[in-house]
Amino acid sequence: MNYLDFYRPLLAELSADARFAQWATQLPAQIEEGLSETRYGDLAQWRDSFLKLPKLRATQVDFSHGVTLDADLPTSQRQAIEQTLRELIPWRKGPYEIFGFPINTEWRSDWKWDRVAPHLDNLNGRHILDVGCGNGYHCWRMHGAGARRVIGIDPSPRFVMQFYSLKHFVGEVPVDVLPIGIEQLPANLGCFDTTFSMGVLYHRRSPMDHLRELRETLRAGGQLVLETLVIEGQMGEVLVPEGRYAKMNNVWFLPAPDTLLSWLRKCGFKNPRMVEMNTTSLDEQRTTDWMLYHSLNEFLDPIDKSKTAEGHPAPIRATFIAEAP
Secondary structure: OOHHHHHHHHHHHHHOOOOOHHHHHHHHHHHHHHOOOOOOOOHHHHHHHHHHOOOOOOOEEEOOOOOEEEOOOOHHHHHHHHHHHHOOOOOOOOOEEEOOEEEOOOEOHHHHHHHHHHHOOOOOOOEEEEEOOOOOHHHHHHHHOOOOEEEEEOOOHHHHHHHHHHHHHHOOOOEEEEOOOHHHOOOOOOOEEEEEEEOOHHHOOOHHHHHHHHHHHEEEEEEEEEEEEEOOOOOOOEEOOOOOEOOEOOOOOEEOHHHHHHHHHHOOOEEEEEEEEEEOOOOOEOOEOOEOOOOHHHHEOOOOOOEEOOOOEOOEEEEEEEEOO
């Protein structure tokens, strides 16, 4: 199996667009590195699962109210597809409804989308970048909202294979997930109308560098949608956990909202504003039969759910919107 086959329509499209042509020349090597079976030992297993999927197309699709694929299939084939997709567990972002069975993911990512979507510019006809997109759930929702082209990036090959296992049933639509991180994008790309970064900033050792990288992906006047963990507090306040945060060892900076707004201004963004903030509930992030490992309930203090297991404030997430200069 040649993983570049996933991307041939995308590469042809980018090569024909002067704005993206230089990037298109770099992508084949990046894709081969990001989907290297030598580098990622489990990738061959996920490839074999993908290859077991039947060659068929969904006759009914809905990306506007969720992500739903359906067709008139015999029960035995539906069950076989479900069993194959279970081989790609854990499924973290979703949920999905696939040929009559639910993929009940760890996150109710649809709830996040419902909170964020009312605050977005009209996505019709837009070129969109989704940084740290996971298995691409929100990419499908952006497509359903009218985007002309959606490119998700995520360095996890498992998530990439989950995405293409579903796209396999959809056919050729302008939505793709690349196995790369934001640091592999060309500097000063400046091509996207909207860039999303949801659930990424707190994993970056240098939040300022991440904000500048995001700004460089956008055309002048393009919109940034940034969702991240925050703390309640005043301008200048930031939580920097010495050890783990909610049992995660890669959490670096949790700013107060006013602090993050200041960072956005300092990095050159125009009109930054916070559009929503909420405390993550045990219904929104949880263990399911499609994600069998510990989740939010185990990451919090067993007695006081307002605190993490380490005693920090429990996760609060907020969404910020700003425009590139």
